[in-house]
Amino acid sequence: MRVFLTGATGFIGSAIVPELIHAGHEVVALVRSEAGAQALAHSGVRVQQGSLEDTEILRSAAASADAVIHTAFEHDFSQFAKHCENDRKVIEVFGSVLAGTDRLLIITSITGAAAINPGAVATEDDAPVPSTVHPRAASEEAAAAVAELGCRPLVMRMPQVHNTRKQGLWSFAMQIAREKGFSAYIGDGLNRWPAAHVLDTAHLYRLALEKGQAGDVYNAVAEEGVAMRDIADAIGQRLNLPVVSLSEEGAQQHFGWLARAVGLDLPASSKKTKQDLNWHPQQPGMIANLLNAEE
Secondary structure, three states, X not given: OEEEEEOOOOOOHHHHHHHHXXXXXXXXXXXXXXXXXXXXXXXXXXXXXXXXXXXXXXXXXXXXXXXXXXXXXXXXXXXXXXXXXXXXXXXXXXXXXXXXXXXXEEEXXXXXXXXXXXXXXXXXXXXXXXXXXXXXXXXXXXXHHHHHOOOEEEEEEEOEEEOOOOEOHHHHHHHHHHHHOOEEEEOOOOOEEEEEEHHHHHHHHHHHHHHOOOOOEEEOOOEEEEEHHHHHHHHHHHHOOOEEEEOHHHHHHHHHHHHHHHOOOOOEOOHHHHHHHOOOOOOOOHHHHHHOOOO
16 A cells, blocks of 8 residues: 655654555655655655645645555644644645545544543543644544545544653653652642553554544553653652652642643543554553663
């Protein structure tokens, strides 16, 4: 299958590339930089230089592909809402090209976009919140909109994706701990975050490409909920720093922009995903990778 992949040099996309190639798929990757293009060319990828702003390039590449996997996203949290709306536009472009065909459009969202009661475990059947509540839900709103045009999108919801090099939001928490001289959590630290290793995540994208059903939502969750206190303890152990419980006020001073996320309780299940796609995560968990995090 010929797959057009965005975000091929990113954390998740760069793991998807070898997963697809080893399975016999042809990968056409959107790449912005010459350095990125050269690196991918050596891995057997056909490179399409351009950016997500190049609408005609997106249209042409999608039109000549058997499927599109869209993982690219600008992770500049100072302009988070803007980047979410840009993602909506990209999905709309892909949808306009793929409408009326039988080709899949796989888009990327997050488990935190599910509309659930506080502390409840999010599932694949939970609808997304409105983008006015969580900007990242704009991607799922766009998927629903292009489906009405006759496109065949499916949604991959990401938890905190990790390996020893990156650990999602907790890489930022580790950096803050280094700067402040201690690792921290809020209150009793029993609030939970779902997680998955990047290699397990890449494998799930391939399974969704080969066996996924248009209109479905899949949760790329290997661990339903890792307690924030365990995360803080692992960071403290890795950096040989004390671990401290903070009040919400103290957390704001310690974590800054990350404080709200540190206090959220967002467990998520992947029971349906595992059953439907026969997905069996096998890689190390979040705590193991925090304890072995690269400097």
